[in-house]
Amino acid sequence: MDTLSASIRQTLQELKDQGLYKEEREILGRQGPTVQTRTGTALNFCANNYLGLAGDERVARAAGQALEKFGFGMSSVRFICGTQDQHRELEKEIADFVGKPDSILFSSCFDANGGIFEALFTAADAIVSDQLNHASLIDGIRLSKAARYRYANADMDDLRTQLQAARDNGARHIVIVTDGVFSMDGSFAPLDAICDLAEEFSTLVMVDDSHATGFVGATGRGTPELFGVADRVDIITGTLGKALGGASGGFVAASQEIVDLLRQKARPYLFSNTLAPMVVAGSREALRIAKDADAERRHLTDMSALFRQLMEEAGFDVLPGSHPIHAVMFRGEDGATEAAQIAARMLELGVYVTAFSFPVVPRGLARIRVQLSAAHSEDNVRACVDAFVKARR
Numbered sequence: 333m334d335t336l337s338a339s340i341r342q343t344l345q346e347l348k349d350q351g352l353y354k355e356e357r358e359i360l361g362r363q364g365p366t367v368q369t370r371t372g373t374a375l376n377f378c379a380n381n382y383l384g385l386a387g388d389e390r391v392a393r394a395a396g397q398a399l400e401k402f403g404f405g406m407s408s409v410r411f412i413c414g415t416q417d418q419h420r421e422l423e424k425e426i427a428d429f430v431g432k433p434d435s436i437l438f439s440s441c442f443d444a445n446g447g448i449f450e451a452l453f454t455a456a457d458a459i460v461s462d463q464l465n466h467a468s469l470i471d472g473i474r475l476s477k478a479a480r481y482r483y484a485n486a487d488m489d490d491l492r493t494q495l496q497a498a499r500d501n502g503a504r505h506i507v508i509v510t511d512g513v514f515s516m517d518g519s520f521a522p523l524d525a526i527c528d529l530a531e532e533f534s535t536l537v538m539v540d541d542s543h544a545t546g547f548v549g550a551t552g553r554g555t556p557e558l559f560g561v562a563d564r565v566d567i568i569t570g571t572l573g574k575a576l577g578g579a580s581g582g583f584v585a586a587s588q589e590i591v592d593l594l595r596q597k598a599r600p601y602l603f604s605n606t607l608a609p610m611v612v613a614g615s616r617e618a619l620r621i622a623k624d625a626d627a628e629r630r631h632l633t634d635m636s637a638l639f640r641q642l643m644e645e646a647g648f649d650v651l652p653g654s655h656p657i658h659a660v661m662f663r664g665e666d667g668a669t670e671a672a673q674i675a676a677r678m679l680e681l682g683v684y685v686t687a688f689s690f691p692v693v694p695r696g697l698a699r700i701r702v703q704l705s706a707a708h709s710e711d712n713v714r715a716c717v718d719a720f721v722k723a724r725r
C-alpha cells in the first residue's frame with residue numbers, strides 16, 4: 333500500500349508539473365449562459381448546453397412532477413423491474429426523432445458506446461474507426477473481438493484503404509464508426525462521402541451524434557440530416573447529457589433487430605441501473621421542446637456566425653466551420669502557455685472558456701474552445717469577444 337501511495341503521489345505530481353492536472357470549478361447554482369462561481373459571476377462559454385435546456389424551467393418542472401409521481405429511483409436494471417412506461421415512451425420518441433425504428437436507453441452515451449460493439453460484432457467482423465473518435469468509442473471497440481482498423485480524421489482516401497484491407501482480410505460484417513462532430517475542432521464528419529464508401533464496400537455506418545442531436549440539421553435531427561443521409565446511416569448513438577436537457581443518459585437508435593439484440597446482450601444495459609425516473613421525464617420534455625425549437629436553432633446559428641465574424645475581425649485564428657463549437661487557435665511552441673494565460677485572464681474578466689493543449693490536442697495546436705448556446709444573447713457574444721481582445725493585450 334505504501335509503495336502504491338508513493339507511486340500515485342508521483343503520478344499526480346507529474347500531472348501538475350506538466351500542466352495537465354484538472355481542477356474542478358464549483359458552480360453555485362443552475363447551469364446557464366451565466367453561472368455563479370466562488371470567484372463571482374461568469375458568462376459561460378464552455379457548456380454543451382446548445383439549446384439552453386440544462387437550466388430550463390419547463391424541463392426542471394417536468395422532472396419535479398415526475399419525482400412526485402414516479403419517486404426518486406427504481407433500484408433495478410431495466411429487465412428485472414426497472415422499466416416504467418415512460419422509459420419505453422422516451423425510447424420511441426428518440427427513435428422517431430432521429431428516424432429509426434427503435435432505440436434503447438443507457439445510463440450514458442459512454443455506456444452505449446461501451447456496450448454496442450461487443451454485443452454486435454465478433455472476431456469474424458471488422459470495425460473501421462476515425463482516428464479522432466471519442467474515448468468511449470475507442471474503449472467500446474477495444475472490448476469487442478472484431479478486427480480493428482483506424483483511418484486518419486475525415487480522410488476518405490485512407491478510409492477507402494482501410495475498407496479494402498478489411499475486405500481483403502475476409503471480414504464478414506464491416507462497420508464504419510465516426511463521431512458526427514469532432515469536439516475539439518467543431519468539424520463535421522463528411523457523412524455523404526462516408527455513406528458512398530459504405531455503399532461501395534457494403535458496410536454499415538455508425539455515427540455518434542452526441543454533439544449534434546437536437547440542434548444540427550434543418551430540424552435538429554443531427555449530422556445525418558445535415559448531410560442528407562438520414563436513411564443511409566444504420567446506427568446512431570447519442571447523449572441526453574448535452575443539448576437534450578444535459579442531465580444524463582445515452583441511447584442507441586437503429587433497426588429493430590439491433591435494438592432487440594442490445595437489450596439481450598449489451599453489458600452496460602444488463603448490469604447497470606435504469607435511468608432515474610425524473611431524468612427520463614425531464615429528457616422527454618427537453619426532446620419535446622427541441623422538436624419545436626426552430627427559433628432557438630436559428631438564434632444559435634446567428635450567434636455562432638456573429639462570434640466567428642467578430643473574432644476574425646479582431647484578428648483571431650478560428651478554425652473554419654459552422655458548428656457552435658469554435659476552436660480559437662494558439663499555434664506553435666508558446667501556444668499552450670498563451671492559451672492557458674488568456675483563458676485565465678478571461679475568467680478574471682468574467683468570461684468562462686477552456687484552454688486545451690497537448691495531449692488533448694496535437695502539439696503546437698493549442699486552442700481555446702468556445703461553445704455557444706441558444707441561451708446566449710448578442711450582448712453575451714460581444715462581451716466574450718471583448719474579453720478575448722482585452723486578455724490578449
Ligand SMILES: *Cc1c(COP(=O)(O)O)cnc(C)c1O
Pocket residue numbers: 439440441442443445466468511515540541542543570571572573580581582
Ligand atoms: C459527450 C460524448 C459522449 C459521452 O456522453 P455521456 O452521455 O456524457 O456519457 C460520447 N460520445 C461523444 C462523441 C461525446 O461527445
